Amino acid sequence: MTETRYRIKNFPVPAALLTDTHGTDPEPLLESLRRHAPALIALAGDFVPGLKPRPDVRVEQSRNVTALLAGCAGLAPTFVSLGNHEAYLSREDLDTVRAAGVTLLENGYVARDIGGAQVVVGGLSSGYYTAYQRYGATERTVKSPDPDTGWLEGFAAQEGYHILLTHHPEYIRLVPPSVELALSGHAHGGQWRFYDLRTKAWRGVYAPDQGLFPKLTGGVVDGRQIISRGLGNTTHLPRIHNDTEIIYIESC
Numbered sequence: 001m002t003e004t005r006y007r008i009k010n011f012p013v014p015a016a017l018l019t020d021t022h023g024t025d026p027e028p029l030l031e032s033l034r035r036h037a038p039a040l041i042a043l044a045g046d047f048v049p050g051l052k053p054r055p056d057v058r059v060e061q062s063r064n065v066t067a068l069l070a071g072c073a074g075l076a077p078t079f080v081s082l083g084n085h086e087a088y089l090s091r092e093d094l095d096t097v098r099a100a101g102v103t104l105l106e107n108g109y110v111a112r113d114i115g116g117a118q119v120v121v122g123g124l125s126s127g128y129y130t131a132y133q134r135y136g137a138t139e140r141t142v143k144s145p146d147p148d149t150g151w152l153e154g155f156a157a158q159e160g161y162h163i164l165l166t167h168h169p170e171y172i173r174l175v176p177p178s179v180e181l182a183l184s185g186h187a188h189g190g191q192w193r194f195y196d197l198r199t200k201a202w203r204g205v206y207a208p209d210q211g212l213f214p215k216l217t218g219g220v221v222d223g224r225q226i227i228s229r230g231l232g233n234t235t236h237l238p239r240i241h242n243d244t245e246i247i248y249i250e251s252c
């Protein structure tokens with residue numbers, strides 16, 4: 001696991017970004033968080049274990065998940081949004097997540113004073129979650145369903161620095177321009193990464209919902225989106241040139 005640091009202009013509080021944990025052993029992550037002591041922790045989706053989203057997976061049955069959530073909540077205010085692997089979670093599952101002490105943002109936002117800074121944190125749920133809750137549609141029946149964006153304008157109009165947890169990086173096209181920073185994952189870095197001599201940058205080979213040679217797989221994009229390569233794996237394929245990462249964000 002790599003500890004990646006990014007500096008973002010006017011970023012208000014030292015923060016950590018974790019995505020795609022997929023039930024991985026929480027202890028190395030918590031050890032890193034204890035050393036860095038961020039003032040805010042963002043878990044931007046796919047904390048549920050398993051190679052595929054499955055309706056029979058319950059949050060309370062995964063000790064790694066509940067230990068990660070409670071461990072983060074014990075260190076700093078922790079905000080959680082829902083990825084595609086959370087598509088089948090029940091109301092009871094969401095209650096279990098909240099009971100760990102984190103703030104669950106299910107297509108909603110909260111405004112908080114953190115270390116003297118007014119921060120508005122939102123969570124844009126995966127369209128797969130929204131589709132399943134509305135229609136019972138699954139990953140197999142609906143391809144890349146749209147997320148619920150009806151609340152984003154109200155979120156963007158709040159006073160403060162806006163941080164939007166959006167598991168899917170491709171949703172950035174739907175984010176109002178006044179949102180200062182979006183935090184994403186989902187692409188797993190594109191699974192295999194290579195250095196593109198044409199663009200002089202590392203890029204991935206494949207990402208779900210983006211396909212082959214995806215644009216949004218890791219790093220800082222246009223100064224307003226950070227994409228994590230994630231912390232767990234959901235395929236038997238090896239990651240090549242693509243270490244897992246925990247991200248720390250500071251102001252510059």
Ligand SMILES: [Fe+2]
Pocket residue numbers: 046083084085167185186187
């Ligand atoms: Fe995902």
